[in-house]
Amino acid sequence: xxxxxxxxxxxxxxxxxxxxxxHDPDRRSWVARAxxxxxxxPIQNLxxxxxxxxxxxxxxxxxxxxxxxxxxxxEADGVIEPxxxxxxxxxxxxxxxxxxxxxxxxxxxxxxxDLLDARAPTRDVPLVPQAGAEMxxxxxxxxxxxxxxxxxxxxxVGSMFRDPENALMPNWLHVPIGYNxxxxxxxxxxxxxxxxxGQVKPPEDSAPQLAPSARLDIELExxxxxxxxxxxxxxxxTAQAYDMIFGHVLLNDWSARDIQVWEYQPLGPFQSxxxxxxxxxxxxxxxxxxxxxxxxxxxxxxxxxxxxxxAPNNFDICLEVELAPQGGDPVKISRTNYRHMYYSAAQQLAxxxxxxxxMETGDLLxxxxxxxxxxxxxxxxxxxxxxxxxxxxxxxxPRRFLCDGDSVTLKGWCDGPYRIGFGRCEGTxxxxxxxxxxx
Ligand SMILES: O=C(O)/C=C/C(=O)CC(=O)CC(=O)O
Ligand SMILES: [Ca+2]
Ligand SMILES: [Mg+2]
Numbered sequence: 001x002x003x004x005x006x007x008x009x010x011x012x013x014x015x016x017x018x019x020x021x022x023h024d025p026d027r028r029s030w031v032a033r034a035x036x037x038x039x040x041x042p043i044q045n046l047x048x049x050x051x052x053x054x055x056x057x058x059x060x061x062x063x064x065x066x067x068x069x070x071x072x073x074x075e076a077d078g079v080i081e082p083x084x085x086x087x088x089x090x091x092x093x094x095x096x097x098x099x100x101x102x103x104x105x106x107x108x109x110x111x112x113x114d115l116l117d118a119r120a121p122t123r124d125v126p127l128v129p130q131a132g133a134e135m136x137x138x139x140x141x142x143x144x145x146x147x148x149x150x151x152x153x154x155x156x157v158g159s160m161f162r163d164p165e166n167a168l169m170p171n172w173l174h175v176p177i178g179y180n181x182x183x184x185x186x187x188x189x190x191x192x193x194x195x196x197x198g199q200v201k202p203p204e205d206s207a208p209q210l211a212p213s214a215r216l217d218i219e220l221e222x223x224x225x226x227x228x229x230x231x232x233x234x235x236x237x238t239a240q241a242y243d244m245i246f247g248h249v250l251l252n253d254w255s256a257r258d259i260q261v262w263e264y265q266p267l268g269p270f271q272s273x274x275x276x277x278x279x280x281x282x283x284x285x286x287x288x289x290x291x292x293x294x295x296x297x298x299x300x301x302x303x304x305x306x307x308x309x310x311a312p313n314n315f316d317i318c319l320e321v322e323l324a325p326q327g328g329d330p331v332k333i334s335r336t337n338y339r340h341m342y343y344s345a346a347q348q349l350a351x352x353x354x355x356x357x358x359m360e361t362g363d364l365l366x367x368x369x370x371x372x373x374x375x376x377x378x379x380x381x382x383x384x385x386x387x388x389x390x391x392x393x394x395x396x397x398p399r400r401f402l403c404d405g406d407s408v409t410l411k412g413w414c415d416g417p418y419r420i421g422f423g424r425c426e427g428t429x430x431x432x433x434x435x436x437x438x439x
Pocket of ligand 2 (some may be wrong): 146219221
């Protein structure tokens with residue numbers, strides 16, 4: 001569903017709404033695990049996902065502690081009714097609910113918090129243990145766009161792939177750079193990722209060859225899930241863009257660096273980023289993230305007015321990457337924070353719609369690789385190992401890029417009077433197919 005056409009609003013309208021009772025740090029749930037300080041899913045979080053049990057039927061759920069509230073069942077029983085007369089949760093995917101817009105999202109969140117509150121008059125809520133449920137893609141992903149919003153990442157990659165003297169492209173401080181990716185390759189955490197085949201051409205060779213990628217990498221990103229779109233031809237302000245975003249997930253934009261360097265000029269990444277993008281199963285809503293809103297870093301050059309933000313639209317989210325070799329223990333390979341990103345998701349979305357491009361319910365925007373300024377805060381092996389020059393140590397020996405059987409897990413959480421966690425985004429590398437099979 002598209003948002004009503006509205007003219008671009010002047011900056012004065014741009015205010016941060018007050019927090020409400022769903023952010024009360026003293027609130028506790030009758031679901032015991034939700035009250036543990038290290039739990040990702042306290043009553044203040046209530047992230048949305050899609051799960052199934054043994055019969056395979058997909059249902060919409062909300063995570064609380066170590067349980068899932070069966071929201072599809074709550075709606076079928078008439079306990080909640082976000083859209084009067086309609087069943088928005090019956091299809092086992094979040095798109096119909098997201099299309100209702102921010103007022104319905106907030107009202108439903110407040111009702112669920114009341115049902116789960118330790119002071120609730122009844123505990124008659126259908127719960128499913130997370131341990132016994134299978135998670136699925138929470139939304140039907142309409143389109144996937146990948147941005148490039150970390151100044152540190154853009155500078156590092158520019159140094160390695162192009163010119164260390166002019167590492168940051170001249171447009172970068174003006175335009176939120178992005179490219180249109182493949183929605184069809186977005187998969188839920190836990191889905192194995194097959195090492196891709198592709199055209200590679202080492203600099204010393206005169207012609208390319210078909211080979212399995214030997215420089216398989218990760219990209220630590222945050223994904224913004226678009227809840228409501230804009231009509232074609234109607235741009236939006238950054239404030240409107242903020243309100244169009246339903247929530248965020250962890251996102252690993254698996255990347256084949258050897259395929260990428262050969263293919264990417266002049267139109268950008270293609271096959272090197274089209275074989276798998278993993279997202280975490282729980283969408284943490286912008287409402288839950290609101291207490292952790294923070295400014296983007298200082299602007300080095302003034303932005304055009306359509307990108308101005310009069311409210312803090314970044315988030316303070318701690319992020320970690322773990323790598324575990326097959327059968328081995330994980331090691332942390334990166335620690336960073338989303339607040340380093342130069343462009344917020346709202347700025348990226350406002351830029352995306354600037355031409356009149358219609359954004360739609362279920363669109364997914366990758367933030368771009370999240371790299372921080374300090375050592376060990378880079379969101380890709382390309383940077384952490386400086387294109388393989390400086391291997392990192394794992395319990396299975398040195399790693400330059402990913403080996404078959406390696407598992408990578410992204411984690412994210414906001415720290416404050418309570419913890420708003422994202423859960424995990426995991427993927428394991430399967431060996432490539434035999435190139436000879438393609439002729
Ligand atoms: O600098 C480049 O040529 C490409 C960088 C990328 O890896 C593209 C990308 O996926 C953007 C990002 O995740 O930040
Ligand atoms: Ca990316
Ligand atoms: Mg991809």
